[in-house]
Amino acid sequence: MEYIKIADGINGLFINNNRFSTTHISVNLYLPLKKESIAVNALLPYVLSSCCAEYPDFSALNLRLNELYGAEVGGIADKIGDVQVLRFLSFTVNNDLVPDKIKVVEQACSLLLSMIFEPSVLNDAFLDADVEREKRLTLEKIEGLINDKRSYAINRIISEMYANEAFGELKTGSTEAVEKIDGKMLYKAWKTVLSKAEVRVQVIGKEIPDNLFERLAERFSGVKRNAVDCLATTPKASTGEVNRVCENMDVSQGKLVLGFTTKHTGDDRETAFLAVFADLFGGGPYSKLFTNVREKMSLCYYCAARPNRTKGYLLVDCGVEAQNAKKAEEEILNQLKALQNGEITDDELNASVSSIKDSLYCLNDSQAALDGWYGMRINNKPITPEEFAQLIDGATKEDIVKAANEYTLDTVYSIMPLEKE
Amino acid sequence: MSLKVVESSLIKKKFNIYTHPSGLKVLLYPMKDFSSNYVLFGTKYGSVDTAFKDDNGNLVELPEGIAHFLEHKLFESEDGDAFAKYAKTGAYSNAYTSFDRTCYLFSCSNRFYDNLSILLDFVRSPYFTAATVEKEQGIIGQEIRMYDDMPSWRVMFNMLEAMFYSHPVRIDIAGTAQSIAKISDKLLYDCYNRYYNLSNMFLILAGDFNCDEVVDFVKDNLKPCDNPPKDIKTVIPDEPKTPLKNKVVCNLDVAKPLFCIGFKEKNIGATPDAKRLVAMEILLKMIAGTATPLYKQLLDEGLINEEFSLEYFTGRGFALPMFEGESDQPEKVLELILNQVEQYKQNGLDKTLFEATKREMYGKGIRRFDAAESVCSMLCDSYVLGYDLFEYFDILAEIKPEDILDELNVFSKESAVLSIVNPRTVQGVEN
Numbered sequence: 001m002e003y004i005k006i007a008d009g010i011n012g013l014f015i016n017n018n019r020f021s022t023t024h025i026s027v028n029l030y031l032p033l034k035k036e037s038i039a040v041n042a043l044l045p046y047v048l049s050s051c052c053a054e055y056p057d058f059s060a061l062n063l064r065l066n067e068l069y070g071a072e073v074g075g076i077a078d079k080i081g082d083v084q085v086l087r088f089l090s091f092t093v094n095n096d097l098v099p100d101k102i103k104v105v106e107q108a109c110s111l112l113l114s115m116i117f118e119p120s121v122l123n124d125a126f127l128d129a130d131v132e133r134e135k136r137l138t139l140e141k142i143e144g145l146i147n148d149k150r151s152y153a154i155n156r157i158i159s160e161m162y163a164n165e166a167f168g169e170l171k172t173g174s175t176e177a178v179e180k181i182d183g184k185m186l187y188k189a190w191k192t193v194l195s196k197a198e199v200r201v202q203v204i205g206k207e208i209p210d211n212l213f214e215r216l217a218e219r220f221s222g223v224k225r226n227a228v229d230c231l232a233t234t235p236k237a238s239t240g241e242v243n244r245v246c247e248n249m250d251v252s253q254g255k256l257v258l259g260f261t262t263k264h265t266g267d268d269r270e271t272a273f274l275a276v277f278a279d280l281f282g283g284g285p286y287s288k289l290f291t292n293v294r295e296k297m298s299l300c301y302y303c304a305a306r307p308n309r310t311k312g313y314l315l316v317d318c319g320v321e322a323q324n325a326k327k328a329e330e331e332i333l334n335q336l337k338a339l340q341n342g343e344i345t346d347d348e349l350n351a352s353v354s355s356i357k358d359s360l361y362c363l364n365d366s367q368a369a370l371d372g373w374y375g376m377r378i379n380n381k382p383i384t385p386e387e388f389a390q391l392i393d394g395a396t397k398e399d400i401v402k403a404a405n406e407y408t409l410d411t412v413y414s415i416m417p418l419e420k421e
Numbered sequence: 422m423s424l425k426v427v428e429s430s431l432i433k434k435k436f437n438i439y440t441h442p443s444g445l446k447v448l449l450y451p452m453k454d455f456s457s458n459y460v461l462f463g464t465k466y467g468s469v470d471t472a473f474k475d476d477n478g479n480l481v482e483l484p485e486g487i488a489h490f491l492e493h494k495l496f497e498s499e500d501g502d503a504f505a506k507y508a509k510t511g512a513y514s515n516a517y518t519s520f521d522r523t524c525y526l527f528s529c530s531n532r533f534y535d536n537l538s539i540l541l542d543f544v545r546s547p548y549f550t551a552a553t554v555e556k557e558q559g560i561i562g563q564e565i566r567m568y569d570d571m572p573s574w575r576v577m578f579n580m581l582e583a584m585f586y587s588h589p590v591r592i593d594i595a596g597t598a599q600s601i602a603k604i605s606d607k608l609l610y611d612c613y614n615r616y617y618n619l620s621n622m623f624l625i626l627a628g629d630f631n632c633d634e635v636v637d638f639v640k641d642n643l644k645p646c647d648n649p650p651k652d653i654k655t656v657i658p659d660e661p662k663t664p665l666k667n668k669v670v671c672n673l674d675v676a677k678p679l680f681c682i683g684f685k686e687k688n689i690g691a692t693p694d695a696k697r698l699v700a701m702e703i704l705l706k707m708i709a710g711t712a713t714p715l716y717k718q719l720l721d722e723g724l725i726n727e728e729f730s731l732e733y734f735t736g737r738g739f740a741l742p743m744f745e746g747e748s749d750q751p752e753k754v755l756e757l758i759l760n761q762v763e764q765y766k767q768n769g770l771d772k773t774l775f776e777a778t779k780r781e782m783y784g785k786g787i788r789r790f791d792a793a794e795s796v797c798s799m800l801c802d803s804y805v806l807g808y809d810l811f812e813y814f815d816i817l818a819e820i821k822p823e824d825i826l827d828e829l830n831v832f833s834k835e836s837a838v839l840s841i842v843n844p845r846t847v848q849g850v851e852n
Contacts, residue, residue, distance in 0.1 A: 062712035063773070069780045070785040093785075093787055098784065099783075137726050140747065147679070251674060252569050285514075295560075300560075301563040350509070358513070364456045
């Protein structure tokens with residue numbers, strides 16, 4: 001693994017790996033997550049990756065990508081705690097594997113740079129047709145969240161837990177904010193993002209294609225860069241009170257989500273211990289929730305605990321019959337109490353530690369997983385999966401009990417079936 | 422020991438096949454320098470296997486969802502459940518049942534042989550009691566309820582139910598609360614003994630291992646079955662060539678109508694070969710793939726969004742092209758798809774698009790060899806459907822536009838089934 005400083009606030013990361021048939025590139029732009037700019041920034045990667053000055057029509061662009069042996073380029077927006085990340089990705093089959101030996105990697109790479117730096121614009125504004133199309137797709141994505149009740153419930157509890165913070169917003173921003181975006185606003189956001197974002201380019205593959213880092217430095221030299229924004233996350237302080245929200249919908253199965261907060265965020269030892277705790281609580285099939293709530297009590301098909309390292313919360317979610325919801329909630333809290341009281345066998349701890357370590361070592365076999373691991377870590381020399389595995393390996397029962405006691409119940413959110421007459 | 426090497430000079434990949442004395446097929450794909458291994462142990466037994474002929478030639482019908490139920494139950498053995506055993510090694514383990522197969526899998530970065538031993542052991546050690554069956558009815562009951570609320574699942578199964586009169590692909594994989602209530606420990610043993618005969622099974626491995634060592638290990642750890650293989654031929658009832666219904670509508674709690682469009686093929690009950698797979702996949706991408714004028718029109722006119730997808734839905738004994746998505750005007754989407762087909766019938770295929778589509782499938786296909794999981798999945802598909810994986814790439818390289826024209830005949834107004842899930846607020850007929 002190689003770190004290369006490209007310019008101030010612009011860094012390169014190259015993971016040399018000959019095993020894959022693919023060259024995987026991501027350009028990551030990191031910005032503070034702010035309520036007023038989430039939506040407009042989040043729309044940018046979608047508009048930028050759907051067309052560019054050279055290919056203003058997206059079906060022509062897609063035809064070109066298909067000609068490059070199915071090269072893929074795309075953009076997404078995400079939240080990393082109180083940081084917003086705009087990611088531009090390209091995956092291309094390596095040049096030596098295509099029959100006519102054309103330089104597909106370099107050509108796809110040039111397309112990626114064109115998308116970021118040479119969008120299809122007119123008079124300091126993105127074109128209405130492109131903006132309106134991507135707005136509609138985003139709005140329909142937001143509207144469609146309701147279709148999957150499990151992920152809808154998770155989005156809803158986050159908005160409840162962080163109601164007064166930017167983090168409480170959806171990755172896309174709200175419907176109202178998306179509706180207000182126009183071509184001029186988006187153009188302004190594009191300029192601001194290029195000038196103020198912390199940038200990391202990640203390449204995973206055989207080699208860095210054709211002076212990519214130098215070409216990127218050159219592109220950015222044409223941008224007037226202001227001081228790069230400060231990126232930091234504040235975890236939520238416990239209020240000591242539990243917020244309860246229940247929505248009734250026309251469903252046959254209820255959904256129950258419990259949200260817990262902790263003051264720890266980041267990549268340190270404590271975070272590793274929190275990860276082991278969450279796994280013992282509701283991760284693998286050896287976890288307290290799987291063995292008790294699902295297997296012993298047959299209350300749920302799924303009952304899982306998922307920690308979020310970047311903002312410092314943990315969610316337990318399950319699908320449950322309305323009449324069993326209270327019982328399930330009590331049992332989830334009982335199982336938490338058991339862990340807080342140190343009811344952990346050596347076998348359980350070993351199972352969890354070896355399972356997490358095993359999956360961390362598997363990351364090396366997936367370019368997307370490696371890219372995600374580093375791309376979702378904003379500090380300049382992120383911890384490696386192996387280093388994190390070492391921290392996990394050091395976890396003792398005492399560490400886990402301490403971690404279990406770091407969490408406070410913050411919000412209980414549920415969707416329950418409508419009362420039928 | 423005889424390892425058969427299957428090699429592709431075109432894409433420069435190879436894998437090995439070993440046939441165990443029991444008839445079990447072992448497919449091995451070594452991936453040098455990879456840190457992890459992925460292994461599938463499966464049987465050609467899925468939700469479409471709803472009836473068989475017993476030794477006396479009598480038709481025995483099985484409760485819907487029993488293959489899936491059996492998959493859940495196999496994790497429990499007399500000496501504890503498989504999850505507990507994997508918990509000691511740290512492997513990730515899971516299982517799934519689809520229309521035409523049941524697979525048990527693990528992935529791991531170390532203790533490969535310990536994990537392989539657990540896998541080979543628990544899948545070969547059925548242990549069902551009345552009490553454990555009853556407990557599972559509760560858990561699977563909740564799984565079925567979860568799917569009932571999942572619009573993307575419902576819209577597809579409604580389409581399949583409308584397309585077929587009696588072909589078992591129309592049956593929900595998990596069954597229903599009523600059908601799983603009929604499952605008993607005895608019935609599970611009957612199905613197990615019939616469908617989990619090693620001669621009906623496959624073991625697929627991808628990762629950094631030595632093939633000879635794996636084969637020796639399999640020989641030492643798997644004894645040939647005591648019972649001779651039974652006739653496991655799936656009984657597929659006669660099926661009319663046109664759909665039962667051309668349209669089916671239901672209401673669920675969704676924001677926007679969901680649609681699933683399928684086209685009924687004439688040769689019902691046939692499994693497609695590699696040539697048909699390539700031809701139909703190219704054609705679907707040429708009808709409404711992201712580089713087509715139709716896709717652009719659908720998107721520009723607000724008729725689809727990012728949920729739109731197309732697939733050649735295939736398995737052992739069934740095949741149909743399918744389009745899914747969200748739209749306020751699903752009828753219009755169907756109409757435009759049929760228009761595009763009509764244009765191709767009249768004017769022939771667009772050569773530039775044809776070549777670009779071939780390249781796309783070739784590049785993306787090669788990239789699927791980058792991950793042990795997708796390698797196993799490709800090998801599993803080709804084994805269960807009975808085609809040669811590398812032949813697929815050879816055909817793709819050679820195929821000409823005229824080779825796929827026949828496939829256009831699958832698409833017509835008469836063969837089409839449109840399934841719609843409307844929001845609750847939209848008044849529609851519940852078919």
